[in-house]
Amino acid sequence: MVRCTECAREYSGLGNETSSGDDESFFKLRQQLAPSLGVSPLPDLELSAAFRVKFATTDDDVDTLLGQTRPYGFGDYGQLGVQATVDLDTQHPGDYRNGGVKLRGSGAYYPELWDVESAFGVVEADAIGYLPLGRATLALRAGGKKVFGTY
Numbered sequence: 344m345v346r347c348t349e350c351a352r353e354y355s356g357l358g359n360e361t362s363s364g365d366d367e368s369f370f371k372l373r374q375q376l377a378p379s380l381g382v383s384p385l386p387d388l389e390l391s392a393a394f395r396v397k398f399a400t401t402d403d404d405v406d407t408l409l410g411q412t413r414p415y416g417f418g419d420y421g422q423l424g425v426q427a428t429v430d431l432d433t434q435h436p437g438d439y440r441n442g443g444v445k446l447r448g449s450g451a452y453y454p455e456l457w458d459v460e461s462a463f464g465v466v467e468a469d470a471i472g473y474l475p476l477g478r479a480t481l482a483l484r485a486g487g488k489k490v491f492g493t494y
Contacts, residue, residue: 379426387433395424395451415494416458424453434473440480445471463492 381391398421404410409417427450434443448468455462469486 426451461493
């Protein structure tokens with residue numbers, strides 16, 4: 344399996360009190376995620392690994408929050424890294440009545456290369472459970488993420 348995704352994110356600043364007025368583009372930021380290769384040794388299990396090459400160019404626009412705060416990584420910024428992911432999904436898509444569990448764990452490491460000034464790593468996990476209760480289904484979700492190093 345080969346997967347390549349793209350996501351749009353918002354940068355909300357360092358804290359919760361950032362105000363943009365009425366301009367929603369003030370917070371906009373685009374990130375590209377590199378492709379990954381995966382295998383499914385069992386029907387409900389997927390293992391994937393990726394070599395990450397990320398590069399971002401941020402416009403020097405003072406009308407955006409990034410342009411005003413200029414955080415670490417502002418401007419032209421590239422990073423190289425590796426990532427591994429484990430996905431377990433016992434629930435069938437669209438069939439929440441029978442219950443099931445989805446577990447996902449991943450870790451990534453970015454060494455001190457290219458524009459990365461200090462190596463850092465990321466570990467994250469999510470757990471989702473579906474519990475049938477007659478005509479209804481209770482869905483529970485928990486997750487966490489920890490970044491190690493200077494990022």
